[in-house]
Amino acid sequence: MNLLLFGPPGAGKGTQSTFLVEKLDMRHISTGDLFRSAMKNNTELGQKAKQYMDKGQLVPDEIVIGMVEEKLKSLSGQSFILDGFPRTEPQAQALDKLLDQLNLKLDWVVSLSVPDETLISRLTGRRVCKACGAVYHTDSKPTQKEGVCDVCGGEVIQRADDKEEVIKDRLEVYRKNTAPLIDYYQAQNKLLDIDGTGATEAVFERIKEAVTK
Numbered sequence: 001m002n003l004l005l006f007g008p009p010g011a012g013k014g015t016q017s018t019f020l021v022e023k024l025d026m027r028h029i030s031t032g033d034l035f036r037s038a039m040k041n042n043t044e045l046g047q048k049a050k051q052y053m054d055k056g057q058l059v060p061d062e063i064v065i066g067m068v069e070e071k072l073k074s075l076s077g078q079s080f081i082l083d084g085f086p087r088t089e090p091q092a093q094a095l096d097k098l099l100d101q102l103n104l105k106l107d108w109v110v111s112l113s114v115p116d117e118t119l120i121s122r123l124t125g126r127r128v129c130k131a132c133g134a135v136y137h138t139d140s141k142p143t144q145k146e147g148v149c150d151v152c153g154g155e156v157i158q159r160a161d162d163k164e165e166v167i168k169d170r171l172e173v174y175r176k177n178t179a180p181l182i183d184y185y186q187a188q189n190k191l192l193d194i195d196g197t198g199a200t201e202a203v204f205e206r207i208k209e210a211v212t213k
């Protein structure tokens with residue numbers, strides 16, 4: 001089974017992908033994580049992406065599509081979860097073409113619905129480990145020792161694009177460029193609208209039930 005996790009910034013795509021990888025043994029393809037890793041390694045791709053990401057803008061389609069193509073081609077029969085891609089109609093069309101070429105199929109698009117005020121509080125409180133990428137929240141999932149990752153002992157920081165002024169721009173970019181894809185996938189009969197509020201485990205149970213019914 002291949003899934004696309006869809007939703008606004010802070011909807012819980014990354015969090016739910018972690019559950020899916022652990023419990024259903026799927027391969028996680030997150031364009032945001034791929035860009036952050038390129039930024040950490042200071043590659044040319046990372047430097048380019050940083051100019052857009054720090055401002056909450058979308059990285060140009062051709063860069064993102066090429067990167068996803070490479071990842072999909074490297075799958076060796078394993079099920080995958082797409083997280084954060086596609087985000088524009090050209091990306092969605094390119095994905096359909098790519099899947100066709102590679103003889104792959106997207107089974108479901110899981111759309112996580114969360115009200116704006118919850119998104120904002122999730123994003124302003126999110127903290128991430130610089131070393132291993134583990135995700136925390138100052139209120140709902142704090143680290144045991146402030147600023148130190150429970151998993152690897154690395155430094156836990158706030159993402160540059162999780163500052164309040166950038167969050168507003170990200171939400172606007174989502175509404176303008178990405179939300180219209182809900183209709184795109186509805187027309188393909190692939191959309192599953194899931195309530196993304198409540199405990200993370202409860203959200204996971206909702207997803208599991210919807211995709212396996």
Ligand code: AP5
Binds near residue numbers: 008137200
């Ligand atoms: P990306 O990294 O994809 O960011 P995003 O889509 O904005 O999503 P987030 O990572 O912010 O949120 P999430 O839904 O994964 O939430 P999470 O699980 O962490 O992209 C970053 C940037 O890269 C973009 O702005 C763009 O510049 C660029 N980019 C990436 N893909 C691109 C593309 N395709 N095209 C162009 N540009 C692209 O949860 C958030 C917080 O809430 C965490 O602290 C978590 O602990 C907490 N939380 C989660 N679930 C719950 C719950 N149920 N209850 C309580 N707390 C919860």
